[in-house]
Amino acid sequence: MVAYCEAVGRCAVTALLYEVSATPKPGLVDRLNQGAHKDMDFFSFMASTAALSSYFIKCAFQGTMFDGDDLGRLFQSLRPLGKEAEDAMLRATGGANTHKGLIFSMGIICAAAGRCLKGKKDACLDAEEICTLVSCMTRGLCARELYALKKAAGFTHGERIYQKYGFRGIRGEVENGFPTVRTYSLPVLRQLKSRKDYPINDILVQTLLHLMAVNEDTNVAARHDKETLNYVKRYASEALDAGGMFTAEGIDLIHAMDRDFIIKNISPGGTADLLAVTIMFDLLQGTRLI
Ligand SMILES: CC(C)(COP(=O)(O)OP(=O)(O)OC[C@H]1O[C@@H](n2cnc3c(N)ncnc32)[C@H](O[C@H]2O[C@H](COP(=O)(O)OP(=O)(O)OP(=O)(O)O)[C@@H](O)[C@H]2O)[C@@H]1O)[C@@H](O)C(=O)NCCC(=O)NCCS
Numbered sequence: 001m002v003a004y005c006e007a008v009g010r011c012a013v014t015a016l017l018y019e020v021s022a023t024p025k026p027g028l029v030d031r032l033n034q035g036a037h038k039d040m041d042f043f044s045f046m047a048s049t050a051a052l053s054s055y056f057i058k059c060a061f062q063g064t065m066f067d068g069d070d071l072g073r074l075f076q077s078l079r080p081l082g083k084e085a086e087d088a089m090l091r092a093t094g095g096a097n098t099h100k101g102l103i104f105s106m107g108i109i110c111a112a113a114g115r116c117l118k119g120k121k122d123a124c125l126d127a128e129e130i131c132t133l134v135s136c137m138t139r140g141l142c143a144r145e146l147y148a149l150k151k152a153a154g155f156t157h158g159e160r161i162y163q164k165y166g167f168r169g170i171r172g173e174v175e176n177g178f179p180t181v182r183t184y185s186l187p188v189l190r191q192l193k194s195r196k197d198y199p200i201n202d203i204l205v206q207t208l209l210h211l212m213a214v215n216e217d218t219n220v221a222a223r224h225d226k227e228t229l230n231y232v233k234r235y236a237s238e239a240l241d242a243g244g245m246f247t248a249e250g251i252d253l254i255h256a257m258d259r260d261f262i263i264k265n266i267s268p269g270g271t272a273d274l275l276a277v278t279i280m281f282d283l284l285q286g287t288r289l290i
């Protein structure tokens, strides 16, 4: 069981490292620049990933150990681990929110992957099965934290954006079992990977563009507004129409997009998170972890 949880944790760490390494990513931290961020760079992401490696294993372990059918309780039991992980991230980065979103979403995925072991002698992991578990674990989250929200002040970014635009952000993604990943990015990643001549870096950037063209990224909406989010989506579609990472014209457009997002202070951080989630599902899929 320990080896299984370590293997799940290793997939999560690999997903985080692949995501930040993929270059160029418009507005995001990558190997070329800090994107539209002042308080984090490529090395902050390395340090943050290292600090989170034991957290992912602990979440998987929590999933394997959980007894009972009320998966909402498994989700609740992750909260103290998430808080500890957030402190570790802040210590490792000198106070930057590098992986705030992924502590939440990847933690739930690792616990769900742990739960997949229940009642099995060996686990051949399947993204659909994990997504169903994620959805069961977080059932009612949007109703509790967004729809019925009654607070006078102190709204988080996500709560404020729901009230303004009705975007459910990461809460909607987990409660619906990552529809954006299942519908868009995972099929794209798999199809591109079947082309043996494409470098992994280019496949990941291309997958990111597909996500950017559709994702309701609450980070973009929180720093700016709905119009800016539509601008990001249109720009990503335009880069894809030009061939994306697989034509010279597409690559030029992606670099132009990066320069433009940096000037305009646009960071599609939620979309970067979904790229990491996509990579995670691809790494887990079909893997016999024990
Ligand atoms: C459930 C919470 C995580 C929700 O918190 P909040 O209400 O703040 O929710 P959101 O803002 O909606 O989302 C949180 C992060 O999720 C990422 N995200 C955004 N949109 C999407 C999307 N459509 N799909 C997937 N993921 C999405 C995003 O993460 C990225 O942003 C982080 C940097 O954020 P921040 O510092 O706010 O942004 P900056 O632009 O840098 O800030 P400023 O400079 O403008 O100030 C970065 O990590 C990216 O990866 C969202 O930020 C909340 O309840 C919570 O934290 N709970 C703790 C529970 C927990 O961890 N439990 C244990 C595990 S279950």
Ligand SMILES: Nc1ncnc2[nH]cnc12
Pocket: 019, 020, 025, 027, 028, 029, 030, 035, 037, 098, 099, 267, 268, 269, 270, 272, 273
């Ligand atoms: N590469 C990246 N740049 C900025 N924010 C992010 N959140 C997750 N990955 C990110």
